[in-house]
Amino acid sequence: MSHSIEMPALSAGMEQGTIARWLKAVGDTIAVGEVIAEIETDKATMELEAEQAGTIGRILAGDGATVAVGAPIVLLLGDGEQAADLGDDAAAETRQASVAAAQPTPVAAERAALAAEPAAEVAAESAGAGASHRRTPSSPLARRLAREQGLEIDGLNGSGPRGRVVRIDIEAAAAVQPASSAAPAVVKPAPVRPVNQPFVEIPLTTMRKVIARRLAESKATVPHFYLEVDCEIDALLDLRERLNAEGEGQYRLSVNDFVIKAAALALRQVPDANSAWAEDAILQFEDVDISVAVATDGGLLTPIVRQADTAALSGISARVKTMAERARAGQLQPAEYQGGSFTISNLGMFGVRAFAAIINPPQSCILAVGAAESRPVVKGGACVPATVMSCTLSVDHRAVDGAVGARFLSAFKALIEQPLRVLL
Numbered sequence: 001m002s003h004s005i006e007m008p009a010l011s012a013g014m015e016q017g018t019i020a021r022w023l024k025a026v027g028d029t030i031a032v033g034e035v036i037a038e039i040e041t042d043k044a045t046m047e048l049e050a051e052q053a054g055t056i057g058r059i060l061a062g063d064g065a066t067v068a069v070g071a072p073i074v075l076l077l078g079d080g081e082q083a084a085d086l087g088d089d090a091a092a093e094t095r096q097a098s099v100a101a102a103q104p105t106p107v108a109a110e111r112a113a114l115a116a117e118p119a120a121e122v123a124a125e126s127a128g129a130g131a132s133h134r135r136t137p138s139s140p141l142a143r144r145l146a147r148e149q150g151l152e153i154d155g156l157n158g159s160g161p162r163g164r165v166v167r168i169d170i171e172a173a174a175a176v177q178p179a180s181s182a183a184p185a186v187v188k189p190a191p192v193r194p195v196n197q198p199f200v201e202i203p204l205t206t207m208r209k210v211i212a213r214r215l216a217e218s219k220a221t222v223p224h225f226y227l228e229v230d231c232e233i234d235a236l237l238d239l240r241e242r243l244n245a246e247g248e249g250q251y252r253l254s255v256n257d258f259v260i261k262a263a264a265l266a267l268r269q270v271p272d273a274n275s276a277w278a279e280d281a282i283l284q285f286e287d288v289d290i291s292v293a294v295a296t297d298g299g300l301l302t303p304i305v306r307q308a309d310t311a312a313l314s315g316i317s318a319r320v321k322t323m324a325e326r327a328r329a330g331q332l333q334p335a336e337y338q339g340g341s342f343t344i345s346n347l348g349m350f351g352v353r354a355f356a357a358i359i360n361p362p363q364s365c366i367l368a369v370g371a372a373e374s375r376p377v378v379k380g381g382a383c384v385p386a387t388v389m390s391c392t393l394s395v396d397h398r399a400v401d402g403a404v405g406a407r408f409l410s411a412f413k414a415l416i417e418q419p420l421r422v423l424l
Helices: 087-097 108-115 117-129 140-149 167-176 206-222 234-247 257-269 311-328 402-417
Strands: 003-006 015-020 034-039 046-047 053-059 066-067 071-074 223-234 276-277 283-284 290-292 292-298 298-300 342-346 364-380 381-394
Touching: 053 066, 066 140, 071 364, 140 167, 167 206, 206 298, 223 402, 234 381, 234 402, 257 311, 257 364, 257 402, 290 311, 292 311, 364 402, 381 402
Parallel strands: 290 342, 342 364
Antiparallel strands: 003 071, 015 034, 015 066, 034 046, 053 071, 223 381, 276 283, 292 298, 364 381
């Protein structure tokens, strides 16, 4: 009897994955632990290793297919079986197990969700379509989320096939209007398209959709406030130059390495800023784990420098470089980007003088670092030039008060402007 290999949960909270490409074909014999496919999650492309040996009899979800976690993706032949013996059972199993072929459109992931609907619910919805009051077509997942949010399906404009209301429509409506059993339905506007203007439509990846959802939720639900400080970094630049010269090519420290270390030490001094809001409590982290924003072709990733307050500058430098390269190559493992207690986003290399970043939930703070530039400053009553770097702290006011944020920035500024303290 044939047996299947299912889509595994490759990261915490993963609900579905996209098959980037198969490395094996029908008829191939595979061994336990052998890499058989590459799976795209919301953060990275990861290798899928076979958990059982056998011969591939049928691939149930081809390249580009989006598959629910736990759904079978390939059938292995049983003793004495041939591929032809599988018949149409594989296709039926695929439909029941929530496998959907990805489409080159922005609603590819939602098409996968549609294929995951239980047959009974689909039949019930079809039976209701002939009633006197025509229901707005919607997926079971969308209906469940709407009930939980206190939203009415009727009146929403769906972005799924044939105007079907799907998960992202409910999430968009909930972001505009808080859930309430007495709240009127919120109509989601149709996707905006340019008029009389040529454009290229770029399909949304799973990663881009997750990033967009998380940022929208953060900006809509987290009460941000912002604090800015200017740091003079001439002493830091001199120390960096000396250390790099003494390193004789073994390491190459950047300004951002000093920023990470200084932020970590400042969090040790002001632990109230090293926290997260959890609705029923404020969670103060015991470790100082710094998430470092890295721009990739697919979107922003935040690999983590664990226990950055105790790490050497050279160690921080090596870890950041390695993780940045692996992030851009889509090779990060979940443990390398999940978690973190504080985030740093540096756009100084692009010449950006100052900016305010969006908080990365459930963290309470993110530090936006601008470019170092020569500016006039007043010292001893005289105007003199200095190299100044502007840093803006975005803070979740639910967990961190203004005075706490100010104390953190004061500690951070002191460490940046007296960089020898970073080495102690």
